[in-house]
Amino acid sequence: MRKCKIDFNESLHPEPWRDFYIRYFPELETMDVKEDGFTDQSLRCLHHDDRKPSATVNVKSGFYVCHVCGSFSPYRFLVEIAGIAPENASYFINDYLRELYVKDEQTGNHLNKVE
C-alpha cells in the first residue's frame, strides 16, 4: 500500500480529531474540551467493560488516553481499541486527513502539499 503524508492546515482545523472520534463517541458532538485539548468529561473505553468512564480523547492532538489501557495515537486507537485491521486503519486515517486537506484547498489557505 502506498503511504502518503497529508498535511492539512491546522490553524483552519483547531479541533481536527473531533469528527474522527465522533463515530465512536457520539457524545463528543456537544462535549466541551479543556485548554489542553482533552475532553472535559471522560468517555467509556471501548476496549473493556467500563462502568466508570476512564478514557478521554484529545481533539487537538488526536491522542486517546485510557487510565486502564494507556495512551494511543489515532492509528493505534483504530487497531488496538476499535479492532480495525492495520491496513484498513492507515487507509481510513489517510482518507480522513485528505478530507481536511481538501477543505483547506477550498478556502485557498492551505500551505502544504500532498506528497
Ligand SMILES: [Zn+2]
Ligand atoms: Zn481502556
